[in-house]
Amino acid sequence: MKGTHHYKMTTRWTGNTGAGTAAYQAYERNHILQTDGKPEIPGSSDPSFRGDKTRYNPEEMLVASLSSCHMLWYLHLCAEAGVVVVDYVDHATGTMVETADGGGHFSGVTLYPEVTVKDAAMIDRANALHEKANQLCFIANSVKFPVHHEAKCKV
Incomplete structure (x- = not known):
């Protein structure tokens, strides 16, 4: 809808x-x-x-939102394309830069999805779908910094 x-x-x-x-x-x-x-x-x-290191901070939550949105789009696109993903993990990173006035901004986020597919013949299609997932991700389309992905795919 x-x-x-x-x-x-x-x-x-x-x-x-x-x-x-x-x-x-x-x-x-x-x-x-x-x-x-x-x-x-x-x-x-x-x-x-001065925050509590045992709790999530907004910066981590932003990186997590980008990672989660990318994964959900990616899995959707794989299902449509006949690419059978059997495992997915992402160790995403983000960089925030503080400014002289005490504020700051993110300069970028990189996603590192490690995808396992059912068959080696699916690897090329699986790798190509990351770009499309990045283009469709609602969260990536809402931020003003680049969101990169460096994916690895295996059987």
């Missing part, structure tokens, strides 16, 4: 240690991401910004 889709998430800050944001060091960056009917996701900021 083509059309407009809406998504709703709730972000709830849980890092008030008693003084609120009275000082930069006075509060934790911990928060919970949630939507109806799904498990909560524990979030924080990157440890470089």
Whole structure:
């Protein structure tokens, strides 16, 4: 079904240690991401910004969103093309650059999908479909930095 889709998430800050944001060091960056009917996701900021390293940070979630979207498109395209994927893992990386004003931006994300297909005759088609998946990925089409992929395919 083509059309407009809406998504709703709730972000709830849980890092008030008693003084609120009275000082930069006075509060934790911990928060919970949630939507109806799904498990909560524990979030924080990157440890470089006083965050909790045991929780997901927004930068990791952005890289994960790109990786997940690419994979889902890729599997869809493989199914349509008769390429039987039996395993898929991606060790995606992203680079964020801080700016002089305290902000920053991502300069790029690279996906490293490792795909296992059922038959060696499928490898060329399997490799070619990564480019199409990248072109169709909703998340990749929504960011202003390049999203590269360096795929490996095996039987």
